Amino acid sequence: MAAADVTGPRGRFISIEGGEGAGKSTQIALLAGALERAGIAVQATREPGGSPGAEAIRELLLEGEGERWDATAEALLLVAARYDHVTRVIAPALAQGVWVVSDRFADSTMAYQGYGRGVALTDLAALHSFALGEFSPDLTVILDLPVETGLARAAARSAADRFERLDYAFHERLRHGFQRIAADNPARCVLIDASGDPQTVHRTVLDAIGHRLGIAVASHPDLGRVTHARTEGKP
Ligand SMILES: Nc1ncnc2c1ncn2[C@@H]1O[C@H](COP(=O)(O)OP(=O)(O)O)[C@@H](O)[C@H]1O
Numbered sequence: 001m002a003a004a005d006v007t008g009p010r011g012r013f014i015s016i017e018g019g020e021g022a023g024k025s026t027q028i029a030l031l032a033g034a035l036e037r038a039g040i041a042v043q044a045t046r047e048p049g050g051s052p053g054a055e056a057i058r059e060l061l062l063e064g065e066g067e068r069w070d071a072t073a074e075a076l077l078l079v080a081a082r083y084d085h086v087t088r089v090i091a092p093a094l095a096q097g098v099w100v101v102s103d104r105f106a107d108s109t110m111a112y113q114g115y116g117r118g119v120a121l122t123d124l125a126a127l128h129s130f131a132l133g134e135f136s137p138d139l140t141v142i143l144d145l146p147v148e149t150g151l152a153r154a155a156a157r158s159a160a161d162r163f164e165r166l167d168y169a170f171h172e173r174l175r176h177g178f179q180r181i182a183a184d185n186p187a188r189c190v191l192i193d194a195s196g197d198p199q200t201v202h203r204t205v206l207d208a209i210g211h212r213l214g215i216a217v218a219s220h221p222d223l224g225r226v227t228h229a230r231t232e233g234k235p
């Protein structure tokens with residue numbers, strides 16, 4: 001992976017994960033605002049997407065019929081998009097000292113294509129390793145919410161896309177998968193109850209950042225302004 005010029009301390013990379021309607025986009029906007037107010041240079045991004053090439057792949061993934069791609073093709077497209085996103089956007093930003101906050105990252109591929117659609121987890125891990133080696137977030141916040149609550153929130157927000165239209169059992173496997181990922185990666189991941197109101201969840205996210213990354217950040221007070229999040233991640 002090409003490294004950008006290093007002009008100061010490396011930035012931190014935080015991913016926010018969880019199922020449909022868990023509040024990822026809402027929390028990304030609040031978190032990015034809080035970090036900026038604390039004087040930290042931050043870039044909010046999303047997956048799939050985040051770079052021009054990866055955004056083109058995103059359109060292929062989210063549009064069309066449910067059977068357009070099988071799970072393996074989905075995984076390959078997602079990893080291609082992630083490689084482009086990391087090498088062209090995330091790694092150069094981190095090298096410049098900018099913090100990167102991503103709406104979804106590699107755990108979504110494990111959860112959706114692995115736990116959700118049955119691709120072997122070892123194959124997904126090998127694919128990630130082939131593309132990105134040991135590259136991983138410094139902290140992953142996994143927003144946990146009952147499936148019915150998340151789908152109700154997502155339905156109130158917008159028309160369902162290819163992933164939101166999958167059945168209830170799929171979304172239960174997804175939730176279970178994210179819970180397992182958190183349990184299997186305790187040093188990197190924190191599982192957060194996302195059923196509270198946005199400001200409560202936001203404060204819990206900042207607590208996790210304080211504990212895990214050693215940086216105290218005041219909560220973003222201006223909730224109304226950021227309710228309509230700037231980023232919108234999908235698996
Ligand atoms: N903690 C919360 N409580 C109630 N509604 C929420 C909460 N967080 C987000 N929402 C609303 O639920 C919908 C889905 O939230 P969003 O942040 O888009 O979720 P995601 O990005 O995880 O799919 C949005 O309409 C959002 O305003």
Ligand SMILES: [Mg+2]
Pocket residue numbers: 024025026103231232233234
């Ligand atoms: Mg979103």
